[in-house]
Amino acid sequence: MKDNDIDIIDKQLIKLLSQDGRMPAKELAQKLDVSAPTINSRMKALVKRGILKVAGLVDTFRTKNILVAIIAIRVDDVSKMAKIIDQLMEFKQVHWAVAVTGRYDIFAEVIVTEGIEWMFKFYADEMSKLDGVSHSESFMVTNTRRKWTLLPPDIQGWV
Amino acid sequence: MKDNDIDIIDKQLIKLLSQDGRMPAKELAQKLDVSAPTINSRMKALVKRGILKVAGLVDTFRTKNILVAIIAIRVDDVSKMAKIIDQLMEFKQVHWAVAVTGRYDIFAEVIVTEGIEWMFKFYADEMSKLDGVSHSESFMVTNTRRKWTLLPPDIQGWV
DNA sequence: GCTGAAAGTATCAAGTA
DNA sequence: TACTTGATACTTTCAGC
Numbered sequence: 543m544k545d546n547d548i549d550i551i552d553k554q555l556i557k558l559l560s561q562d563g564r565m566p567a568k569e570l571a572q573k574l575d576v577s578a579p580t581i582n583s584r585m586k587a588l589v590k591r592g593i594l595k596v597a598g599l600v601d602t603f604r605t606k607n608i609l610v611a612i613i614a615i616r617v618d619d620v621s622k623m624a625k626i627i628d629q630l631m632e633f634k635q636v637h638w639a640v641a642v643t644g645r646y647d648i649f650a651e652v653i654v655t656e657g658i659e660w661m662f663k664f665y666a667d668e669m670s671k672l673d674g675v676s677h678s679e680s681f682m683v684t685n686t687r688r689k690w691t692l693l694p695p696d697i698q699g700w701v
Numbered sequence: 702m703k704d705n706d707i708d709i710i711d712k713q714l715i716k717l718l719s720q721d722g723r724m725p726a727k728e729l730a731q732k733l734d735v736s737a738p739t740i741n742s743r744m745k746a747l748v749k750r751g752i753l754k755v756a757g758l759v760d761t762f763r764t765k766n767i768l769v770a771i772i773a774i775r776v777d778d779v780s781k782m783a784k785i786i787d788q789l790m791e792f793k794q795v796h797w798a799v800a801v802t803g804r805y806d807i808f809a810e811v812i813v814t815e816g817i818e819w820m821f822k823f824y825a826d827e828m829s830k831l832d833g834v835s836h837s838e839s840f841m842v843t844n845t846r847r848k849w850t851l852l853p854p855d856i857q858g859w860v
Numbered sequence: 861g862c863t864g865a866a867a868g869t870a871t872c873a874a875g876t877a
Numbered sequence: 878t879a880c881t882t883g884a885t886a887c888t889t890t891c892a893g894c
Contacts, residue, residue: 548764553859559757560852563722566889568869577881578870593763595849598718599754605707612801612808624844631846642771642840649771649840681801681808685783687790690754690851693719700712725870727888736862737889 548593551576555584556594563596599690602653602683607700609654610637610683610691611661614646615675622674623647633668634696635660646679653691656699658682707752710735714743715753722755758849761812761842766859768813769796769842769850770820773805774834781833782806792827793855794819805838812852814859817841 548556554574558565567585571578588594602608617623623641630639630650639650654660661680669678693700707715713733717724726744730737747753761767776782782800789798789809798809813819820839828837852859 556757556759557852557856557859560759561756561854563755563757566869579872579882580880582870583879591763592760595758595760596722596755597720597758597849598715598722599756599851600715600719601751601754604750604752610799612799627844627846639846640769640771640842641844642842644838644840646840679803681803681805683799683801685786685800687786687798690756692758692849693716695720697716700716725888738863738891739861741889742861 548588552584552588552593555581556588559585559594559596563598597692599692602691603686607655607657608691609658609661610686611652611654612681612683613650613652613669614679614681615648615650615672616645616677617647617674618676619674620647626672626674629672633664634694635664637691637694653694653697655697707747711743711747711752714740715747718744718753718755722757756851758851761850762845766814766816767850768817768820769845770811770813771840771842772809772811772828773838773840774807774809775804775836776806776833777835778833779806785831785833788831792823793853793857794823796850796853812850812856814856 551574555570558570558573567578567581570581574581585594585596589596600608602610615626617626627639627641627648630636630648633652635652635654637651637653639648641647642649652661652664661682665680669675710733714729717729717732726737726740729740733740744753744755748755759767761769774785776785786798786800786807789795789807792811794811794813796810796812798807800806801808811820811823820841824839828834
């Protein structure tokens, strides 16, 4: 099977798991009309191939002490984009970074667990290290709907 | 316990689940030094309170036929913001919508499963319905890092 | 929130297409 | 190579504390 070929059973499995990530393999098996071992081996294969991850998500607006900001970046040279995204991802608090078309080149989401003053520190200490950023803007998230957030693995100051 | 009070065990539980959402309750119990029934009751309580969700996530860049766009919106009247966010969330393909401070008022992420031409349709049919939008921009996501996406529950055209 | 027994579930090896 | 079956080992659940 080719690297990102997934069949209809995989897709349905992903869809069921996106509704309830802890649904037992037996129940998934019944719904998809295959055996439980098949579900488990497919699930493991999808995880191993980097297509699927089953994880606990939090609603950041019901969770004290978690702030979210979106940062928009323009680069001065498109060839530096990949490197900047890589550098952004190295910052523990960066939840995701994406390259986009349009007015900006990169969007990143930052999870702030150490108080709003940390944003200043992030700009002063980390953003300043990035080479090739011609402009950046930050947007603090003040309200949200149906936004489940996967906490970054190395999150600090929260637990 | 107040509505969004969560204690240290809840936080550690969320952190462990954010790494592996299918970790058995028994294993979680050992790591947190409590009993398995305690883990299960806490997990259920967190889900019921809307703080936690355990779900399957996909890497949209390893999954064919899934495109992602970010839409930025300015409103002409701040009092309309809540309503616009609500309307955005009603569109099946809108994965999340957030109110932000800064140049824009709202960011939303759209999951496109029916081909890039669907973006045109989304603008023509749906965005035009929104009252109070003074400006909007779209950004197609062309590359991403460590971005796990929870598929919207009503996603169509993919499965 | 814990303990222990009953019920249910996951996993492995073997076998089949 | 990918699936199913059935036995064994494990985990979850529920009542009682």
